[in-house]
Amino acid sequence: MKIEGLVTSPETKARAGQIHTDHGSISTPVFMPVGTAGSVKSLSPDDLIETGSQIILGNTYHLLLRPGMEVMESAGGLHEFMSWNGPILTDSGGYQVFSLGQMNKISEEGVVFQSRLDGSKHTLSSEISMDIQRVLGSDIVMAFDECTPYPATVEQAKISMQLTHRWEQRSLDYFRSTDPLYGHAQQLFGIVQGSVYPELRQESAKVLVDMGFDGYAIGGLSVGEPKADMYAITDVVTDILPQDQPRYLMGVGKPEDLVEAVSLGVDMFDCVLPTRNARHGILYTWDGPVSLKAAREKDSHFPLDSECQCYCCQNFSRAYLRHLFKANELLVYRLASMHNIHFYHDLMARMRQSIVDGIFGTFRQEFFASYNLKRAETNRSS
Numbered sequence: 001m002k003i004e005g006l007v008t009s010p011e012t013k014a015r016a017g018q019i020h021t022d023h024g025s026i027s028t029p030v031f032m033p034v035g036t037a038g039s040v041k042s043l044s045p046d047d048l049i050e051t052g053s054q055i056i057l058g059n060t061y062h063l064l065l066r067p068g069m070e071v072m073e074s075a076g077g078l079h080e081f082m083s084w085n086g087p088i089l090t091d092s093g094g095y096q097v098f099s100l101g102q103m104n105k106i107s108e109e110g111v112v113f114q115s116r117l118d119g120s121k122h123t124l125s126s127e128i129s130m131d132i133q134r135v136l137g138s139d140i141v142m143a144f145d146e147c148t149p150y151p152a153t154v155e156q157a158k159i160s161m162q163l164t165h166r167w168e169q170r171s172l173d174y175f176r177s178t179d180p181l182y183g184h185a186q187q188l189f190g191i192v193q194g195s196v197y198p199e200l201r202q203e204s205a206k207v208l209v210d211m212g213f214d215g216y217a218i219g220g221l222s223v224g225e226p227k228a229d230m231y232a233i234t235d236v237v238t239d240i241l242p243q244d245q246p247r248y249l250m251g252v253g254k255p256e257d258l259v260e261a262v263s264l265g266v267d268m269f270d271c272v273l274p275t276r277n278a279r280h281g282i283l284y285t286w287d288g289p290v291s292l293k294a295a296r297e298k299d300s301h302f303p304l305d306s307e308c309q310c311y312c313c314q315n316f317s318r319a320y321l322r323h324l325f326k327a328n329e330l331l332v333y334r335l336a337s338m339h340n341i342h343f344y345h346d347l348m349a350r351m352r353q354s355i356v357d358g359i360f361g362t363f364r365q366e367f368f369a370s371y372n373l374k375r376a377e378t379n380r381s382s
Contacts, residue, residue, distance in 0.1 A: 001019060001020075001140075001187045001214040001215050001245060001246060002019075002244050002245060003015070003017035003018065003019055003028060003244055003245065003246055003267065004017055004018045004019075004020065005017050005018055006243070006244065007355055007356050008355070009263075009355050009358070009360040009361065010358055010361075011360070011361040012263040012264075012360055012361055012364070013235075013238060013263060013264050013265035014029075014262050014263050014265065014351070014355050014360045015028070015029070015265060015267060015355065016028060016029065016351075016352045016355040016356055017267075019246055019267075021055075021087045021139040021140070021184075021185070021187075022139065022184035022185050023079065023085060023086055023087045023088070023139055023184065024054070024085075024086050024087055026054045026055050026087060027054065027349075027352055028246070028267040028268065028352070029258075029262045029266065029267050029268070029269070029348050029351055029352060030054055030055060030267065030268055030269070030348055031258065031269050031270070031271075031344045031345060031347075031348050032053075032055050032056055032057045032089060032268065032269065032270040033048065033051075033053055033056050033057070033270075033274065033275070033341050033344075034056070034057045034059075034270055034271065034272045034275070035056045035057060035058050035059075035082070035084075036058075036059045036062050036272075037059065037062045037063065037066065038058060038063060038078060038081060038082045039082065040053075040056060040275060040337070040341070041275045041279070041333070041337065042275070042278075042279075042330075042333040042334045042337045043275075043334065043337055043338065043341070045082065045083050045084045045085075047334070047337075047338055048084070048341070049086075050310075050311060050338065050342075051310065051338055051341040051342040051345055052341075052342060052345035052346070052349070053086070053341065053345065054086060054087070054345075055086060055087040055088065055089060055139075055140075056084060056086070056087075056088055056089075057088070057089050057090070057091065057270045058078050058088055058089070058090045058091075058136060058138060059090065059091055059093070059096065060090055060091055060092055060093035060096075060124075060129060060132050060133060060136070061091075061093035061095075061096035061097065061100070061124075062096065063078070063132075063136060064093065064122065064124075064132055065115050065116070065117055065122070066117060069132060069135045072135050072136060073135045073181070076137075076182060077135065077136060077137025077181065077182050078090070078136045078137055078138060079137060079182075087139040087140070088136075088137075088138040088139055088140070089138055089139065089140040089141075089142070089248075089268075089270070090133050090136050090138035090140070090141060090142065091142045091250075092124075092129045092133070092141075092142040092143060092144040092145060092171075092191075093124050093129055093132070093144070094111075094124070094129075094144055094145045094146060094147055095147045095219070095250070095251070097111045097113050097124060098146070098147040098149065099147070100116055106146065106163075108163070108166070109125055110123055110124050110125030110126065110128065110144070110167075111123070111124050111125070124144065125144065125167075125170075126143070126144040126167045126168070126170035126171040126174060127170065127171075127174045129143075129144040129171065130144075130171055130174045130175045130178065131178075133186070134178060134180065134181055134186070135181065137180070137181060137182045137184070137186070138186065139184070139185075139186060139187065140186070140187050140188075140189060140214075140215070141175065141186050141187065141188045141189070142188075142189050142191060142217065143167070143168040143171035143172065143175075143188060143189065143190050143191055143213070144167045144168065144170075144171050145164040145167060145168060145191040145193060145219060146160050146163055146164050146167070146193070147193075147219060147220050147223065148160040148161065148193055148194070148195045148220045149223065150195065150196070150220075150223045150224040150225045151224075151225075152195050154195075154197050154200070156195075157193075157194055157195035157196075157197055157200055158194075158197075158200055160193065160195075161193045161194045161195075161200055161203070161204050164191065164193045164204075165204070165207050165208075168190050168191065168208065168211065169211060171188065172188060172190070172211055172212075172213065175188045187214035187215060188213055188214050189213055189214060189215040189216060189217050189246070189248060190208040190211060190213035190215075190216055190217070191208075191216075191217045191218075191219040191250070192204045192205045192208060192216060192217065192218050192219065192237050192241075193219055193220045194220070194233075195220060195225075196225050196229040196233060198232070198233065198236045201233050201236050201237050202236060202237075202240060205237050205240040205241055206240060209240065209241065209242060214245070215245050215246035215247070215248065216241045216242070216245060216246070216247055216248070217247075217248040217249070217250050217268075218233070218234060218237050218238075218247070218248070218249045218250065218266070219250045219251075221233060221234070221249065221250070221251070221252065222250075222251045222252045222253055222257075223251075227257070230252070230257075231260055231261070231264065234249060234261055234264045234265075234266060235264045238264055238265035238266065246267050246268055247265060247266050247267045247268065248266070248267065248268035248269070248270075249261050249266045249268070249269055250270065251270065251271060252269055252270075252271055253269070253271050253273065254271075254273060255284060255343075255344070255347055255371065256368070256371065256373060258344075258347060258348070258351075259347075259351065259364055259367055259368070262351050262360075263360070263364055274337070274340035274341050274343070274344050275337045275340065275341070277289070277340065278333065278336035278337040278339070278340045279333050279336070279337070281293050281322075281325045281332075281336070283304055283321075283336055283339055283340060283343075284339075284340050284343040284344070285304055285305040285308070285343070286305060286307055286370055286371065287305075287370060287371065287372055288371050288372030288373065290304060290318070292318075292321055292322045292325040292326075292332075292336075293325075294322075297318045297319060297321075297322045298319060298322060299319055300317060300318035300319050300322070301317045301318075301319050302317055302318065303316070303317065303318070304318055304321070304339060305339075305343070308339065308342065308343065308346070309342075309346075310338055310339050310342035310343075311335075311338055312335040312336070312338050312339040312342075313339060316335060321335060321336065350363065351363065
């Protein structure tokens with residue numbers, strides 16, 4: 001998988017281009033809304049198109065447990081099952097085994113874990129993960145990896161990284177030995193691990209590039225480490241990854257994180273924050289997040305963001321949204337999620353255009369001058 005028409009920022013590592021899949025082309029840098037269980041929470045496929053979504057993310061772990069692969073295969077894959085005609089990326093399930101499992105047994109073969117739904121035992125391995133993602137039919141498949149917990153000693157991180165490398169080589173070998181099920185191409189991304197240790201991250205990136213994946217992800221970040229470490233590790237890894245292939249920073253993040261990571265040469269992002277925070281009444285604007293819990297919004301009869309062209313901002317006031325939120329009306333979850341996803345896509349679109357225009361450095365400065373991080377912290381704690 002190549003990034004076509006690549007344009008780079010003259011003063012940073014920011015890049016813009018296009019990735020092509022059989023379900024459509026993707027302009028980068030791009031944000032991928034998370035559809036954990038085959039649905040971006042509260043939003044229909046039409047809503048996602050309305051917000052500007054180009055590609056969404058599905059989850060191997062959750063879809064394996066429910067509805068299961070027999071249902072998914074009989075439906076013709078995830079695209080058909082959820083009536084989404086655009087590209088889909090699926091993760092391997094490794095992160096959810098790490099984050100949700102309390103009774104996991106990790107071995108060279110893979111992971112045995114208990115279902116969070118009914119306690120039943122399941123196994124995930126490199127080969128099983130590839131089989132599941134063949135059944136899901138995603139356009140971009142992630143290799144099976146172990147997400148190294150934070151904090152970890154350098155020795156613990158090295159052992160975990162080396163296990164990931166063996167699992168990823170098995171993923172690649174098995175993926176190449178099988179064929180897509182639904183007539184469209186699938187691409188496999190490797191995942192760089194190594195915790196917060198630059199020398200391990202450099203080693204991991206070089207090993208995976210030698211394996212020859214279709215694209216590369218940076219995993220094991222945004223798991224509790226300081227932001228300075230996340231940015232420093234991203235910078236180290238993007239210096240090594242191929243210039244003409246996609247780079248994906250997994251599970252990131254807040255708007256300010258996206259701007260910084262784009263400046264470090266990242267192309268793809270996913271995070272649950274836009275929809276999760278929407279359900280908690282936190283909405284993003286170009287001046288910083290707004291809390292619908294705040295009493296000052298009770299009589300605010302104007303849009304969330306005067307610059308925003310989303311359905312929510314074009315039709316409803318802050319006061320109305322606060323009323324819906326306080327009354328526990330379900331409509332607010334859809335409207336707030338539409339707005340937050342639209343904001344993220346608008347942010348990415350503006351970054352893309354600024355890179356093409358050669359002014360990304362100026363855009364970055366202006367963003368941080370207007371985006372009120374102090375207010376964001378106040379809103380999160382209110």
